[in-house]
Amino acid sequence: MQTIERFTFGMGDRFGLQGKAQLQAVLNAHAKGIDLYPVWNKSHREHTIVGTRPDSLRAEADDAVSALKWNGSYYVDADHIRLETVDAFLAGSNFFTLDVADYVGETPATEDVSDWLKSVEPYFGQQQIEGLAQPLVLSRESAEVAAAKYLTAIAKAGELYRHIDTQKADSSFVTEVSIDETDQPQGPADIFYLLSMMAWQKIPAQTVAPKFTGRFNKGVDYVGNLARFEEEFHADLCIIRFAVNNFGLPASLKISVHSGSDKFSLYPVIRRLIREHGAGLHVKTAGTTWLEEVIGLARAGGEGLAIAKEIYAESLAHYAELTAPYSTVIDIDTDRLPAAESVAQWSSEQFVAALEHDVSNSEYNQHLRQLIHVGFKIAAKMGDRYLNALDEHAAIINQGVTDNLYRRHILPIFGQI
Numbered sequence: 001m002q003t004i005e006r007f008t009f010g011m012g013d014r015f016g017l018q019g020k021a022q023l024q025a026v027l028n029a030h031a032k033g034i035d036l037y038p039v040w041n042k043s044h045r046e047h048t049i050v051g052t053r054p055d056s057l058r059a060e061a062d063d064a065v066s067a068l069k070w071n072g073s074y075y076v077d078a079d080h081i082r083l084e085t086v087d088a089f090l091a092g093s094n095f096f097t098l099d100v101a102d103y104v105g106e107t108p109a110t111e112d113v114s115d116w117l118k119s120v121e122p123y124f125g126q127q128q129i130e131g132l133a134q135p136l137v138l139s140r141e142s143a144e145v146a147a148a149k150y151l152t153a154i155a156k157a158g159e160l161y162r163h164i165d166t167q168k169a170d171s172s173f174v175t176e177v178s179i180d181e182t183d184q185p186q187g188p189a190d191i192f193y194l195l196s197m198m199a200w201q202k203i204p205a206q207t208v209a210p211k212f213t214g215r216f217n218k219g220v221d222y223v224g225n226l227a228r229f230e231e232e233f234h235a236d237l238c239i240i241r242f243a244v245n246n247f248g249l250p251a252s253l254k255i256s257v258h259s260g261s262d263k264f265s266l267y268p269v270i271r272r273l274i275r276e277h278g279a280g281l282h283v284k285t286a287g288t289t290w291l292e293e294v295i296g297l298a299r300a301g302g303e304g305l306a307i308a309k310e311i312y313a314e315s316l317a318h319y320a321e322l323t324a325p326y327s328t329v330i331d332i333d334t335d336r337l338p339a340a341e342s343v344a345q346w347s348s349e350q351f352v353a354a355l356e357h358d359v360s361n362s363e364y365n366q367h368l369r370q371l372i373h374v375g376f377k378i379a380a381k382m383g384d385r386y387l388n389a390l391d392e393h394a395a396i397i398n399q400g401v402t403d404n405l406y407r408r409h410i411l412p413i414f415g416q417i
């Protein structure tokens, strides 16, 4: 097992050209004394939509690391993979996000249920967890309910972990278990049971991505009750510590926030709690970098702006197809999407104002931003026309990518922890 550092930051890059600009953001953090390590994540979903192969992410990361002379650890995350999709990721990845959310609710095998119940039985009753005001009330009944919900998912994660471990016998890697892309948030007892199931399956998880309360829509801010999120996040940190001390999970196990990018209102809460708990943290971003590409193109004007407008118009025309893979993590009010004909008349400033995540700007449109966030297939279809435009406007785009990650994400989350 490769032991992960306390603070890691996940960066997604749909088109594979921003690796250096992203790493520069992490270097800027180091210059400020923030001991942060880069993780490049790209999901099977993204590879399929863009038409790239997993090895391309390894090449991008290696290239950025050598160009910028980064000499710390770095990770290439096979993000949201399943047994059916993992093989192409084996060679290039040293971080695997086992996504078992789709199995939540599948009936578990009876022998698995009785086997797991034996391991969790000693905790039934009032379980006092350090840091929690109230004890967790655990029982055979509640454990059976949790088993009906999660045991198949975690058994699948175990199967997937063992497959990766066998295939990567010669190299070590980090394992994450993600159950975030589901509808129902996981409360403290759920997290307790989930972690005990991971231990039962002997998955040496070092990061775990639960589904928190509230909406984590792609590319836009958190929608939900901040106080409740805070309570939940605090409880999760306490339970993770308990699980490390009692279930034999790795000491490096930490929480992973699949932010969906840009959860600005949560960042101060997360930062404070991580500091108070002395805990570790992994935060994943992804599409925020691609949005910086579109913003940079729009800002450049001319053909860049024309491409940005075309991406919007085509995204609108292919709305159902583009939003389907992200249905649990977007909330777009189609009545708030401007007509393509109106957008076609916009200046650079108008387009940037609508797309850039600046809530103080009354022209900012979170519905348009979410649609473009999931609309990268349109740019992929443009092929060289899109890639050449990125190349032509690299200076302005790279600056935006670095600045966005460093100033809007890294500093508010990891600054002065």
Ligand SMILES: O=C(O)[C@@H](O)[C@@H](O)[C@H](O)C(=O)CO
Binding pocket: 012, 041, 042, 043, 045, 046, 079, 080, 257, 258, 259, 260, 261, 284, 285, 286, 287
């Ligand atoms: O778009 C994708 O498929 C991924 O990049 C994201 O879902 C990513 O895993 C994520 O959750 C970033 O917060």
